[in-house]
Amino acid sequence: MGKGSLTAFLVFFLMLQVNAQIGAMKLVGNNTKDYSMGFGAFIKTGVPVSDAADITLELSANIFPLKGYGLDYGTIMCPLVAGYRYTLNGTGQGLYIEPQIGYNLVGITSLPNDGNDIDLKYHGVVLAGGTGYLFTIGSAPFDLNLRYETVIAHGGSNNMISLGISRFISFGKRDTDY
């Protein structure tokens, strides 16, 4: 994937260095069986806006290798999304649902072709809907989440289902926080 993969791996590495967490994901839809399970790193932060809800911001780097080619070919996407996370019990903890919308900062799909690689670059709108569970271990807040995400560009879409866990970085406190 050349320079694109180098950039993405740098982003991936940097995100791990700043305590981002990793997730597993699978592309779904037409012609996605050529791709292996994907993996990614993401940073997620947010600001409480009520006892039940946060406005969240998430940056992720997702890599989907093409089967049979190691990491030489595949798809890389780095979406930045904002979300509204609403906890069902109204406490800011426990089960939540979260719609997200954003922009794909980097999108590269590299494919082999007759000895001349094809590198497709794109951006696009990102929409996601997910659910998850917020909990704390000691004083550290964690976010276990499952979501469906779509990146729309050039009249097509890359759709994925992802499962991840992150140590949530919160700015601000609720009235109920001690």
Next chain:
Amino acid sequence: MTMKFCLTIAAITLVLSSCYKQSIADAMLGITGSKQTTTATLSYEINGNPVSISVKDADHQLAGSPTLYCEKSGGYILSGISSFGEIVFTFYTDSLKVGNYKYTSYYGPMYVTSFEGKPQYVYNPGDNMNFIVTSYTDGHITGNFSGQLTPAITPGYPDNIYGTPGSVLIKNGSFKNVPVFY
């Protein structure tokens, strides 16, 4: 109210993504519909005995033991396994392209296949394997081949003991849609 809002956004996500039937890459390349699975084939006659290999969904062969494939490793190594045994040919090039790839004994002995329980080599003057790649598209090669080989009647180290020079002929060889792995 908030629940309705969240569920509405989730529903919009699902509906929009389902409206776009193509992946972004397919849309940019103008590929429509679902890709068909690729069947790779290789066939030839060795001293008149037909040998045939066919692999359905060749792009997704069993990891670690694929049946018919070409892999970039040094050069490009074409390998097929049939009930007759294996056939192997190395394209000595850094970048495989459409063209003629001929290996002769001038370059030294090269194992190609086994026949009647004996390994067959390009060894004697006049021995050769001639592969012609007629198409290399979408990560798959197609072409034809022929050759003349010499059996090693007593394999040994450092040198084999060879049988009748050029006594094994490979004719009517062809391969189609063989996936190239990197």
